[in-house]
Amino acid sequence: MPTVTPSDWSDIGERLARLAAEAGAGEIFGSSSHRWWLEPPLSAAELDEVEGQLGVELPGEYRSFLLGAGSGGAGPAYGLFPVRRVEGRWRWEGDGAELTDLATLARPFPHVEAFNPADGLPDPPDEDDYDSLDAFNAAEDAYWERHDQVVFRPEHSLGLLYLCHLGCAQREVLVVSGPARGQMWADDTADDGGFRPLADDDGTPLGFARWYRQWLDNAEARLSRGLPA
Template sequence: MANWDADGIRVRIRELAARDPDRQRFGARTHGYALAPPLPASEVRAFEETHGIALPAEYRSFVAEAGDGPAGPGHGLMPLTAPRPDADGEWAADDEWREDRLPGRLAEPFPLTQPLPGRIAARAELTRGTLMLAELGCGMFFRLVLNGPRAGEIWQIDPDWGGFVPVSPGFRSWYTDWLTSP
């Protein structure tokens, strides 16, 4: 099932914000419990055509039905088609966002079939065929696998300690876990 209850998501985000008025929950000061409007389906299709990919259905439907970030895990969801309005190049996430949009990068095969624990030297080579969804800080990111046998999974990359490992079978469970966590 790919459809989302956008009204229910917005209600839940308002509840989270009401319980956290001082923005103490991790990432809340960055995303501010704000959910941008959804993207028009034509804009999502144009993104896919430009990059030669098909977004996993759960993510595709989220940005087209619920919203294009930022409220979400980590420091919040990165927007799909346009950089953050306040992007000034000082956040690592902004650089990752721009790198993902280089011609052909998202359509390349995801190079891993198994988790890669431990320190990582060649991060840029490993993230081909994935879309950065959110930053955790300290060079750690959540990434959505776009192609190959792991397509649709969410992986976390932590080049210093944790490696590059799957953390969720799909966008729906990953995002819903964030929505329902205390």
């Protein structure tokens, strides 16, 4: 297969079409949702409008994907959240896409290393420490209310564009602003795992292009071996 640059997506349509025609392609995780199909790319004028509304330029690899491959659809897990114009405003749509605060994408995500907003919180209440079930339930409700106030503060996701849902409220995001701009991160807050950068086997942080192509390479490899997953 010829070498392609991170901004060259000319091979993607053909590769997705081949995958869609393969026996077993429907067994690849998430394919029943995206069906190996990409929505049409954005025009340069549409992308300018998106970025104008956001007040920030999107990272180059993702930007080139929107222009040269598609505006959403086939991709890791259940697919890439598509960006669409709804009543004159551009937004991403999908299970968890609403976690992107479009008004703050231009504000820097400050982290370069994994962090967990739940660190430092006390352990949940233990029922054995309470004299009655009502007292325990009240303490548990208060604990989880406080937990969610800390863990799900909007400021934790400044500058993050949610692109993909893995299931069970696990999602992957693109850092749009800040020192990790252009990197893909995991949001594991639903399991109290916090946020972490995604990395290649050698520890190199994954940008959008490598993240997307890893998924595509893996799907092709598994189908060629008769091992859909």
